Amino acid sequence: MHRREFLAAAAAASVFAPKVLTAQEKLFIKQFDSAEALAAYSRLSALQVSQPLLMAHRAGYSPQGGLPECSIPSAELVIRTGPAMIEIDVRRTSDGAMVCLHDSTLDRETTGTGEVKDVTLAEFKALKLRDANGDPTEIGPSTFEEFLAWGENGALLWLDTKDVDPATLVAMIRDHAAEARVIVSAYGRETLDKYMAEDAGLVHFVPLIPALDLPDLPSVLATGLPASHMIGFAGWYVPNLRGSLDMAEADIPALLDLGRADQRLTPDAMDPMLYENAVKEGFPMMNTDQYARVLEILGITDWA
Numbered sequence: 001m002h003r004r005e006f007l008a009a010a011a012a013a014s015v016f017a018p019k020v021l022t023a024q025e026k027l028f029i030k031q032f033d034s035a036e037a038l039a040a041y042s043r044l045s046a047l048q049v050s051q052p053l054l055m056a057h058r059a060g061y062s063p064q065g066g067l068p069e070c071s072i073p074s075a076e077l078v079i080r081t082g083p084a085m086i087e088i089d090v091r092r093t094s095d096g097a098m099v100c101l102h103d104s105t106l107d108r109e110t111t112g113t114g115e116v117k118d119v120t121l122a123e124f125k126a127l128k129l130r131d132a133n134g135d136p137t138e139i140g141p142s143t144f145e146e147f148l149a150w151g152e153n154g155a156l157l158w159l160d161t162k163d164v165d166p167a168t169l170v171a172m173i174r175d176h177a178a179e180a181r182v183i184v185s186a187y188g189r190e191t192l193d194k195y196m197a198e199d200a201g202l203v204h205f206v207p208l209i210p211a212l213d214l215p216d217l218p219s220v221l222a223t224g225l226p227a228s229h230m231i232g233f234a235g236w237y238v239p240n241l242r243g244s245l246d247m248a249e250a251d252i253p254a255l256l257d258l259g260r261a262d263q264r265l266t267p268d269a270m271d272p273m274l275y276e277n278a279v280k281e282g283f284p285m286m287n288t289d290q291y292a293r294v295l296e297i298l299g300i301t302d303w304a
Contacts, residue, residue, distance in 0.1 A: 029154030
């Protein structure tokens with residue numbers, strides 16, 4: 001389903017009411033002609049001379065309530081608000097469909113109960129999403145394919161892959177010609193090897209974590225992933241300086257995750273110094289639950 005068809009169908013079903021765009025209204029989208037161009041845009045040196053790159057956690061939901069997380073309406077709000085990548089979590093149902101939900105269970109985010117992996121796609125699609133306050137909404141959960149179709153206009157997706165099959169995920173990315181608008185997470189050597197066997201040209205987020213048998217940069221590069229297509233993980237709040245320095249020498253950006261702090265704050269309680277100092281100290285890629293406020297703090301008004 002194409003994005004315009006999805007929006008029309010959703011509006012007709014009163015799933016949500018997207019604002020009608022005027023001729024003057026801007027969508028904050030960014031289109032690349034190849035995965036190589038996306039990789040070049042996201043290099044550490046490129047971000048340092050242009051501007052930081054933010055990731056809107058869980059599709060840009062608000063921790064204060066409102067739109068539910070990992071939903072297309074919350075993602076739609078991101079591209080109407082400012083330049084940010086949209087992070088979504090991808091899981092599998094019992095019949096192998098790839099769907100978007102952060103938790104492994106349905107209880108917190110939806111009107112259902114139990115494990116995502118234990119329900120069929122039809123059962124999953126019959127549910128409604130809850131907002132951050134736990135209140136049910138009229139918004140239904142989405143599949144990964146629906147997100148890919150919606151993002152054809154140039155929305156950039158950061159895929160936090162959970163229990164998906166790499167071959168199936170890459171095949172769907174190819175089917176939607178989405179190689180230039182996705183960053184794919186890979187956790188652990190076995191998973192990364194599978195992605196490399198499918199397509200070594202995608203941009204991948206790979207955290208250096210000993211528990212995932214990828215403790216250092218050489219172990220990641222040994223899989224065949226080029227440094228030019230890797231994004232690393234700096235850590236939560238306080239960066240892993242040794243790993244970040246190794247990645248910086250290879251021009252690899254390291255994502256700094258500030259979401260766990262942001263989700264406990266209201267926008268007016270956030271300290272601008274935290275985000276400004278992160279950029280000054282060499283961490284211009286950040287995951288945040290308050291993307292609109294961080295864009296404002298950093299003075300980012302459009303894509304570089």
